[in-house]
Amino acid sequence: MSWLLNHQRAFRLALLRLLQTPFATLFTLLVVGLALSLPSAMYVGLKNLNHWLGHLPISPEISVFTQTDDPAALRTLEQSIRGEAGVSAVRLIRREDALKTLAQQLNINDLVDGLARNPLPHTLVVTLGPDTPPDRYSQLQQKFAALPTVLAVQYDAALNQKLHALRQLVANAALGLGFLLAIAITAVVANTIRLQILTQRDEIEVSMLIGATDAYIRRPFMYFGLLQGLLGGLTALLLLAGFSWLTQPYLAEFTQSYGNTFIPQSLSLSEAIALPVCTAALASLSAHIAAMRHLHRMRPSL
Amino acid sequence: MISFSQVSKRFKGGQQALNNVSFTIESGEMVCVTGHSGAGKSTLLKLMAAIELPSNGTVLVANQNIGKLRPAAIPYLRRNLGLVFQDHKLLYERSVFDNTALPLLVQGVPRDEIGKRVRAALDKVGLLGFEKALPVTLSGGEQQRLCIARAIVSRPAVLLADEPTGNLDPEYARSIMDMFKSFHQVGVTVVIATHDETMLQYMGGRTLSLSHGVLQ
Ligand SMILES: Nc1ncnc2c1ncn2[C@@H]1O[C@H](COP(=O)(O)OP(=O)(O)O)[C@@H](O)[C@H]1O
Ligand SMILES: [Mg+2]
Numbered sequence: 001m002s003w004l005l006n007h008q009r010a011f012r013l014a015l016l017r018l019l020q021t022p023f024a025t026l027f028t029l030l031v032v033g034l035a036l037s038l039p040s041a042m043y044v045g046l047k048n049l050n051h052w053l054g055h056l057p058i059s060p061e062i063s064v065f066t067q068t069d070d071p072a073a074l075r076t077l078e079q080s081i082r083g084e085a086g087v088s089a090v091r092l093i094r095r096e097d098a099l100k101t102l103a104q105q106l107n108i109n110d111l112v113d114g115l116a117r118n119p120l121p122h123t124l125v126v127t128l129g130p131d132t133p134p135d136r137y138s139q140l141q142q143k144f145a146a147l148p149t150v151l152a153v154q155y156d157a158a159l160n161q162k163l164h165a166l167r168q169l170v171a172n173a174a175l176g177l178g179f180l181l182a183i184a185i186t187a188v189v190a191n192t193i194r195l196q197i198l199t200q201r202d203e204i205e206v207s208m209l210i211g212a213t214d215a216y217i218r219r220p221f222m223y224f225g226l227l228q229g230l231l232g233g234l235t236a237l238l239l240l241a242g243f244s245w246l247t248q249p250y251l252a253e254f255t256q257s258y259g260n261t262f263i264p265q266s267l268s269l270s271e272a273i274a275l276p277v278c279t280a281a282l283a284s285l286s287a288h289i290a291a292m293r294h295l296h297r298m299r300p301s302l
Numbered sequence: 303m304i305s306f307s308q309v310s311k312r313f314k315g316g317q318q319a320l321n322n323v324s325f326t327i328e329s330g331e332m333v334c335v336t337g338h339s340g341a342g343k344s345t346l347l348k349l350m351a352a353i354e355l356p357s358n359g360t361v362l363v364a365n366q367n368i369g370k371l372r373p374a375a376i377p378y379l380r381r382n383l384g385l386v387f388q389d390h391k392l393l394y395e396r397s398v399f400d401n402t403a404l405p406l407l408v409q410g411v412p413r414d415e416i417g418k419r420v421r422a423a424l425d426k427v428g429l430l431g432f433e434k435a436l437p438v439t440l441s442g443g444e445q446q447r448l449c450i451a452r453a454i455v456s457r458p459a460v461l462l463a464d465e466p467t468g469n470l471d472p473e474y475a476r477s478i479m480d481m482f483k484s485f486h487q488v489g490v491t492v493v494i495a496t497h498d499e500t501m502l503q504y505m506g507g508r509t510l511s512l513s514h515g516v517l518q
Contacts, residue, residue: 203393
């Protein structure tokens with residue numbers, strides 16, 4: 001029971017210390033919030049970029065040309081292509097349709113009408129999932145080329161490489177931002193804890209002399225860090241909400257230019273919850289370590 | 303209760319504060335430690351509370367070897383001791399009540415229990431009614447009483463007091479000493495460091511006399 005009591009008291013003390021210096025607290029929360037909201041906003045931006053990349057009409061495709069005209073053989077071919085890992089869609093373009101399109105595009109209807117027979121093959125257009133790595137494309141190209149009745153296989157390797165590299169960059173940038181975020185909180189919280197310990201030096205020293213355990217002394221600082229992290233995370237969410245409200249009209253214009261197929265992304269509910277929870281956890285850990293270090297330094301005379 | 307066996311304490315700067323000191327204090331005994339300024343009285347008391355560790359020899363307090371104590375065990379040892387510091391170590395921006403309550407807070411005592419015990423301790427030293435006062439508004443003697451209240455509030459088995467009559471006039475000093483006598487009478491082990499000869503005579507009982515870190 002005294003365990004629970006100790007934690008209650010430490011929490012109340014931490015809350016009291018936050019409230020006792022409202023301006024310093026507000027300032028710290030703003031700093032933590034800003035430090036967090038900047039990388040968070042960039043994260044949302046990256047998320048949108050990635051989403052947008054996924055919706056580009058230029059997602060790479062593999063074209064498989066086949067010499068067969070037999071419906072059964074076509075179906076078998078289509079099925080074996082569909083069975084490959086990473087394939088998300090297969091679309092058949094019949095040779096008649098291909099010729100018609102070609103004739104229209106090149107405006108050579110007369111010429112085409114004059115042809116004795118259709119020189120074009122049937123084409124199976126294969127779309128792969130958005131996260132398929134580039135070497136899977138070349139792998140599949142070879143596999144498809146070896147299938148019966150296949151004349152040739154074609155895909156735009158360069159575009160595919162570029163898109164993949166861009167996605168990879170986005171993912172790495174998000175990871176780097178997470179790292180920056182962690183460093184920002186750790187630094188800010190550790191500094192406030194250091195200042196707290198300095199102003200409470202006497203009380204800490206006396207408490208140690210009359211039988212306080214290290215855990216007892218560290219506890220209010222840990223809760224102090226936890227509250228700062230939690231409130232800082234919430235401040236960041238508020239700033240982020242304000243930011244997206246401000247940019248809303250411009251984004252709407254942008255999405256309209258893409259025929260509204262692109263829906264602007266913001267933080268999902270789980271991400272919005274994860275932000276303050278993670279910052280609270282990180283901040284209390286940082287506070288714990290900072291308190292441990294400074295108390296250790298205070299100890300030699302005790 | 304407290305036993306020193308060939309204890310020496312040498313500080314980092316090379317100061318030899320105690321030199322080969324041996325003695326035993328039985329449970330329930332009252333002992334005065336005396337000697338000139340710099341003789342090693344404070345160091346002796348600090349060793350008992352694990353505030354300093356011996357350089358040589360063995361210090362036993364309540365059957366615990368101070369030199370071999372794990373750092374995590376030190377707080378629990380100190381909870382059995384009531385300490386009156388030579389430099390008071392009061393928290394000057396905290397009330398008399400809060401100062402007295404500190405040892406109980408540290409031990410996780412429930413709130414109403416704290417209220418009862420703090421008032422009992424303040425009553426014993428004659429500071430009841432000063433609960434809300436800040437230490438700076440108290441006289442030197444009253445501050446000394448506050449230190450004693452804080453030392454006894456958790457009802458320790460041992461009281462260690464370092465110059466508790468420091469700068470007090472003789473009459474006030476005697477009233478402080480009477481308090482220690484009364485604690486001794488109810489079974490508390492009391493160790494008082496003082497350089498004041500008249501107080502020594504007033505207290506009677508056993509005296510440990512130090513000179514330049516050597517027990518005479
Ligand atoms: N922390 C310390 N570092 C170095 N020397 C110290 C320290 N504390 C005490 N001393 C020295 O040890 C000797 C004994 O000091 P102390 O025990 O305070 O004497 P007393 O209390 O009898 O006046 C003195 O010479 C003092 O200068
Ligand atoms: Mg002294």
